[in-house]
Amino acid sequence: xxxxxxxxxxxxxxxxxxxxxxxxxxxxxxxxxxxxxxxxxxxxxxxxxxxxxxxxxxxxxxxxxxxxxxxxxxxxxxxxxxxxxxxxxxxxxxxxxxxxxxxxxxxxxxxxxxxxxxxxxxxxxxxxxxxxxxxxxxxxxxxxxxxxxxxxxxxxxxxxxxxxxxxxxxxxxxxxxxxxxxxxxxxxxxxxxxxxxxxxxxxxxxxxxxxxxxxxxxxxxxxxxxxxxxxxxxxxxxxxxxxxxxxxxxxxxxxxxxxxxxxxxxxxxxxxxxxxxxxxxxxxxxxxxxxxxxxxxxxxxxxxxxxxxxxxxxxxxxxxxxxxxxxxxxxxxxxxxxxxxxxxxxxx
Amino acid sequence: xxxxxxxxxxxxxxxxxxxxxxxxxxxxxxxxxxxxxxxxxxxxxxxxxxxxxxxxxxxxxxxxxxxxxxxxxxxxxxxxxxxxxxxxxxxxxxxxxxxxxxxxxxxxxxxxxxxxxxxxxxxxxxxxxxxxxxxxxxxxxxxxxxxxxxxxxxxxxxxxxxxxxxxxxxxxxxxxxxxxxxxxxxxxxxxxxxxxxxxxxxxxxxxxxxxxxxxxxxxxxxxxxxxxxxxxxxxxxxxxxxxxxxxxxxxxxxxxxxxxxxxxxxxxxxxxxxxxxxxxxxxxxxxxxxxxxxxxxxxxxxxxxxxxxxxxxxxxxxxxxxxxxxxxxxxxxxxxxxxxxxxxxxxx
Numbered sequence: 001x002x003x004x005x006x007x008x009x010x011x012x013x014x015x016x017x018x019x020x021x022x023x024x025x026x027x028x029x030x031x032x033x034x035x036x037x038x039x040x041x042x043x044x045x046x047x048x049x050x051x052x053x054x055x056x057x058x059x060x061x062x063x064x065x066x067x068x069x070x071x072x073x074x075x076x077x078x079x080x081x082x083x084x085x086x087x088x089x090x091x092x093x094x095x096x097x098x099x100x101x102x103x104x105x106x107x108x109x110x111x112x113x114x115x116x117x118x119x120x121x122x123x124x125x126x127x128x129x130x131x132x133x134x135x136x137x138x139x140x141x142x143x144x145x146x147x148x149x150x151x152x153x154x155x156x157x158x159x160x161x162x163x164x165x166x167x168x169x170x171x172x173x174x175x176x177x178x179x180x181x182x183x184x185x186x187x188x189x190x191x192x193x194x195x196x197x198x199x200x201x202x203x204x205x206x207x208x209x210x211x212x213x214x215x216x217x218x219x220x221x222x223x224x225x226x227x228x229x230x231x232x233x234x235x236x237x238x239x240x241x242x243x244x245x246x247x248x249x250x251x252x253x254x255x256x257x258x259x260x261x262x263x264x265x266x267x268x269x270x271x272x273x274x275x276x277x278x279x280x281x282x283x284x285x286x287x288x289x290x291x292x293x294x295x296x297x298x299x300x301x302x303x304x305x306x307x308x309x310x311x312x313x314x315x316x317x318x319x320x321x322x323x324x325x326x327x328x329x330x331x332x333x334x335x336x337x338x339x340x341x342x343x344x345x346x347x348x
Numbered sequence: 349x350x351x352x353x354x355x356x357x358x359x360x361x362x363x364x365x366x367x368x369x370x371x372x373x374x375x376x377x378x379x380x381x382x383x384x385x386x387x388x389x390x391x392x393x394x395x396x397x398x399x400x401x402x403x404x405x406x407x408x409x410x411x412x413x414x415x416x417x418x419x420x421x422x423x424x425x426x427x428x429x430x431x432x433x434x435x436x437x438x439x440x441x442x443x444x445x446x447x448x449x450x451x452x453x454x455x456x457x458x459x460x461x462x463x464x465x466x467x468x469x470x471x472x473x474x475x476x477x478x479x480x481x482x483x484x485x486x487x488x489x490x491x492x493x494x495x496x497x498x499x500x501x502x503x504x505x506x507x508x509x510x511x512x513x514x515x516x517x518x519x520x521x522x523x524x525x526x527x528x529x530x531x532x533x534x535x536x537x538x539x540x541x542x543x544x545x546x547x548x549x550x551x552x553x554x555x556x557x558x559x560x561x562x563x564x565x566x567x568x569x570x571x572x573x574x575x576x577x578x579x580x581x582x583x584x585x586x587x588x589x590x591x592x593x594x595x596x597x598x599x600x601x602x603x604x605x606x607x608x609x610x611x612x613x614x615x616x617x618x619x620x621x622x623x624x625x626x627x628x629x630x631x632x633x634x635x636x637x638x639x640x641x642x643x644x645x646x647x648x649x650x651x652x653x654x655x656x657x658x659x660x661x662x663x664x665x666x667x668x669x670x671x672x673x674x675x676x677x678x679x680x681x682x683x684x685x686x687x688x689x690x691x692x693x694x695x696x
Binding site: 060064065070071072080083084087089090096097099278281290291327329330331334335337338340345347 | 425
């Protein structure tokens with residue numbers, strides 16, 4: 001507590017200095033040192049080609065509940081393309097109504113993250129896609145049963161052949177993941193007000209959002225939340241300065257430590273990407289905070305040792321609203337008809 | 349058994365007579381006495397206006413899992429627009445992983461049914477829409493909580509005002525249902541091969557399908573399955589001639605009897621509409637039969653007292669495949685952002 005109290009004068013000084021930053025050109029120049037705009041088109045993928053056939057197949061797979069053992073859940077169940085790419089639950093509900101351990105991260109712009117999952121345990125979206133399909137609390141399936149399911153439907157056999165031409169055995173778990181990766185890479189949200197501001201439109205942010213952007217940089221949020229996704233680029237201890245309470249940071253979830261088994265990774269998580277954050281409540285890997293201002297205030301104390309003023313938290317939250325981009329237009333895919341040998345749903 | 353054995357010579361006679369029916373014009377003329385084509389545009393609704401704003405609102409509501417208490421299930425969960433308008437489960441999985449009592453009927457072309465649900469207990473789609481939202485084994489919500497949820501989101505308040513202009517209190521449970529009805533009425537599947545045949549294209553059905561259509565009419569299937577939806581127009585006892593086994597016709601589900609409390613409605617159900625039936629396995633209200641030929645054979649015995657030959661069942665199933673129409677193109681709607689007072693998901 002001493003630390004946060006001691007920092008109050010410093011905050012006051014920054015607050016007084018803010019009007020100087022209201023010079024839009026200067027604010028933009030500073031921001032451009034830390035952030036990048038979301039491009040209009042998806043980036044190239046490492047070792048994966050985004051052909052139309054592959055993206056279309058990926059869309060089918062993304063929406064197909066038959067990837068889950070119960071046939072109840074699809075990728076879209078927890079990464080809902082109509083809801084900012086999340087399920088808006090504290091933590092996701094999966095197979096048998098089990099509650100998962102962490103809040104579902106958004107699929108939108110996830111192609112720009114350094115790695116996937118809150119602990120970065122998947123290097124890319126293809127690797128990520130294999131996880132929930134097999135997780136017992138999520139889709140609870142096996143690669144063998146997924147491939148058996150896909151091979152049993154002529155529509156999928158045809159779509160995999162078109163998406164992976166020349167391959168002897170196109171219908172595979174690996175190719176399922178690669179196809180999903182290409183579709184997910186299309187789920188980007190360009191043209192947020194913040195991007196338009198970065199590109200030169202002074203009017204894209206209102207005055208409060210500009211104050212919020214300045215505060216976001218001045219108070220040190222950019223130490224972890226920078227780059228194209230305003231986060232998602234590196235790993236940091238949650239509770240860098242002061243560990244939050246056990247509901248926000250449950251003791252049992254030690255984050256990246258489980259991946260690396262390195263003491264310094266205890267309670268370390270990938271800094272949350274903040275693109276579309278206004279759409280993706282609740283917040284943190286624990287998903288217990290529903291209010292964006294409150295999340296900002298918790299971050300101030302736990303990561304910066306700074307008790308933000310209500311005005312600062314409101315300004316920063318207003319800036320964060322400017323990170324909401326154009327939502328992807330996704331036509332609902334028509335899924336292949338089952339075949340006589342398609343495994344039956346197994347909800348039990 | 350005696351009954352079905354006795355009818356075999358009659359079937360053989362029909363089978364021999366079939367080549368005569370291969371005259372396309374005659375087959376078409378007979379079929380047009382019993383069936384209608386699916387129109388290219390949705391029909392007018394009784395007391396509900398299909399404005400663009402209302403249909404768009406209906407689409408949002410149809411896809412919004414926040415209509416359910418848990419925030420896990422939307423209308424689309426059990427009436428998946430990518431899967432023939434069904435969930436392809438024996439019976440649906442709902443709140444708390446409870447298994448519902450009956451197989452989910454397709455939403456596609458449901459606007460043409462005489463009434464909704466397997467027992468016809470809802471007069472129209474608006475009335476139907478109110479059911480699953482409240483059913484404890486489905487979405488387990490209350491009208492009050494739904495309205496509170498919708499009113500808490502500015503995006504919905506605006507969308508309801510646009511969809512129901514001039515109304516003093518547009519955000520209501522009733523208007524939710526009316527908006528969903530307009531969207532669902534757009535989910536029609538015209539231009540099935542069968543429709544094209546009815547409209548004059550001899551080549552739209554292959555020879556087996558034409559034999560199947562003839563058999564469908566000759567053996568008496570049309571007694572219950574006729575009209576625009578090839579069913580869905582009236583109520584009949586399941587087991588009209590011979591009651592099927594308890595797995596297909598569970599004793600505990602007495603069908604329309606529960607609605608009318610009339611002895612003659614015991615085990616009476618609305619004849620299933622057969623449009624897109626090849627996409628909507630499993631079959632019957634119990635959802636225990638996955639194979640279309642098998643379903644046809646069961647119907648032969650239970651409803652017609654006729655043990656269809658495997659060839660006849662295959663021909664009829666081939667004809668039923670010709671009822672698969674153009675699937676609706678549905679853009680995934682962007683759902684409104686939650687507000688500060690939006691009720692939290694309650695999965696427990």
